[in-house]
Amino acid sequence: MSVRLDGMVIRLEGECRVEEAEPLLALLQEAAGREVDLGAAGPLHTAVVQVLFALRPRIRAIPGDAFTARWLLPLFGVKEGQQE
C-alpha cells in the first residue's frame, strides 16, 4: 500500500507502480485542494507522474527520490493561468 490519505495530504510511499495511478487520480479528484507528499516516495512510474503532471496538486516535502526531486518536481509546478 503506497498511496495513503492522511487528512488533506496524500502520501506516496516507496516505489510507485503503474497500478498506483488510478487510486491517486481518484483521491485527487475526490476533493479539491489535497496535497501530495513525496518525501517517502521512491521512483515514480510514468503513469503516476502523468496524473501529477496533469492535475498539478501542491507537492509537499522534497521528494526522497533524487531523480524525482531534480527533474520531475519542477514539472509539477502550478499550471499557467490556474493559480492555487
Added chain:
Amino acid sequence: MSELLDQFLAEGQELVEAASEHLLALEREPGDRASLDGAFRAVHTLKGAAALFDLSPMERALHAAEDLLDALRGGRVPVGRAALDPLLALIGASEDWIAAIARTGMLPEVAVAQGGALEQALRAAETTPVGGPTASAATPPDWLPDLMTAEAAAIAAAQAAGHRLVALRYEPAPDCFFMGDDPLALVRAVPGLVALRLLPRTPWPETGPEPFTCNLVIELLSTAAEAELRPVFRLVADQVAMLALAAMPAAPAGPGAEPVGRSLRVDAARVDALLDLVGELIVAKNGLAALVPQAAVADPRLGQALAEQQAGIDRLAQALHRTVMGVRMIPLARTFRRMPRLVREAAAALGKPVALELRGEAVEADRAIVDGLFDPLLHLLRNAIDHGIEAPAARIAAGKPEIGRITLEARREGEGIVVEVADDGRGLDPTRLRQVARERGLLPEPALAGLSDEAALQLVFRPGFSTAAAVTTLSGRGVGMDAVRAAVEALGGRVTLATRQGAGTTLRLLLPGGAAVTTLLLVRLGDEVYGVPVEAVAETARIPAGHILPLHGGEAFVLRDRTVPLLRLAALLGLPAGPRGAGVPVLVIGTGEARVAVEVDGFAGRAEVLLRPPTGLLATMPGLLGAALLGDGRVHVVLDLPGLIG
C-alpha cells in the same frame, strides 16, 4: 588597385571562408539554425560587395544562393546534399574568382559560364520541395525550436561548459503502460541529462487523465552522444527521434548579429613599413654601439654614460621589434579554415569518406608563414586522402572505421610552431618506395639496396617521385612532396615524416614562429656594398697577394695546409675586377673539401637587417637572397654566395 577593391578582396576571402565553414557545419548538423543564418549572412554580404564592382556573373549566382538559403531558412527546401552541394560549389568558385580578381583585377572569362551553371543548379535546388526524396533526416524537426526556446538557459550553460548536446523526443505509444513500459524509467537511465520536458500529446480531457493511457511526450537534452543514447531507447526506437545540436540556434538572426572583436584592419604594407623602420632603428642602434668605445677613449665618463644610454636604446629597440613582429602574427585559422571544403571536394572526387579534424587554429605565426602554408598543406591533405586513406572496403577489411580520419593540428613548440597532417591510412611501405625509386631511376641500384627503411622513407621527398601506381589527377597535379619540402624550407621550416605500416602517416612541419632579423656581413666591391648572411660565411681572412697561385686556369691559395680555390666576387657578378691590393680580403664558405674562398675588395662591418625577398626583375636573378634597406637610405643587395657559385 583601388582601396575599395582591396578591401573587397580581403573581406571577400573572409566571407567565403565564413560561408564555407557554416555550410560544412550545416552538413554535419542539418538542424543547426545558427550555421544556416551564418551562411545566409555571409552570402548576402558577399553578394552586396560583388554588386559594387559590377561582377555580375558572380553577383547573379550569389543571388541565387541567397534565395536558396532563404528557402532553407523558411523550411521550404530541406537541408540536405541537394542544396548544400551547389552552395559549396559556388563558394569554391567564388574563392577562385576572388583570387583571380586579386591577380588580374577582373573576373576570369570562365566565370560567365561557370556562374551561369551554378546559378541554374542553385535555382533547381530551390524548387526541390520539402518531403522530396532528399528531405528525410535533413529537415530540422518542427518540435526542435520550441524545445530550444524553452530550454535556452540549460543549452547556453551546457555549451558554455563546452558540451555538445543531443536533443531527443520520445513519444511513447498510448498503450505502452499495458505493454509494461515505463518511459520515465528509460529517461532515468539517460547519461548526461541537462534538461527534461513533459508535454501532453493531446489536451487533457475535462475529466482528467486516463490513468492507463500514456498521453505524455518526453523531450530532453543530453550531453551524451547519439551513440550512447540509442542503446537506452533501443526497445522503443520507433518512438524516439534525436538530433545533435551544433550551436545556439536561439541566437538572433539579423545581419551584423555576430560579435564584433575590437580590431582594426590595417593594410599589411603599413605594418611592413613600420617593420622596416624598426629594422633601421636596430641598425642605427648598432652604429651607436660602435661609437661607445671611441667615446670611452676620448672621455671615460662620457663613454660610461653613453654605454648606459646605448643599453637602454638597445632594450627599447628590441622590444619594439618584438611588438611589431607581433602585429604581423595572425592565427593559422586563416589557412586552416579553407581546408575542410577542399578536403570534402577531394574526398568526394576519390569516393573515400574522410573526416577532417582541425586543432590549434588559434596558434599564431607570421603572416607570410600562415599564407605560405596554404599550398603545402593542401597538397599534404590531398596526398593523405589519395595515397594514405584506403578505399572504404579495404578499411573495413583491415578492421578500421569506414570513414578515414585526417587530423590537421598546430601547436607551439619552443620558439617555433609545429603543424602536423596525420592520417589513419595504410602508411608508407619502405619496400614499395624502393621499388618505385628503382623504376623511376631516382637512385642507382647499389645506393637503393643500401638504404635503411628510415632512409627509404625520405625517397618521397625526391623530385620526380610519386607513390601512386598511376599519377592521379588530384594529388599528382604537377607538384610532389619535393615541392612541399621546398615550399616549407622557403618559409624557414623543415618537413619530417613518420609512418607506421597499416596505421597511418604523419607529416610534421617545423616552422619558425615569426620572420627574424638576419645578420649580414657587409662586403665592399668597388663603390658598392653587398650583404652576405653571416651563417653562410665560415671565416674571413686576408691573404697576402703573393700567396695566391694560378691553378687549373683559376686561382687558389693554401689555408692551414689545404688548397682552397679562390673566386673573385666581381667575376661571379659579371663585373670588371678592380686592382688587387697587397692583402686580399676573402670570405671562406663551405667546409672541408667543399671550401671555396671569395675575394672581395674590403669588409664593411656587420648589420642586422630585415631581409626582404627579391621582387620584380631581381626575383629572376640567381644568387640573390633579397634586399635590405639601411638607415642611411641605401639598399644593399644580399647575396646567396653558395647559390652564386653553383
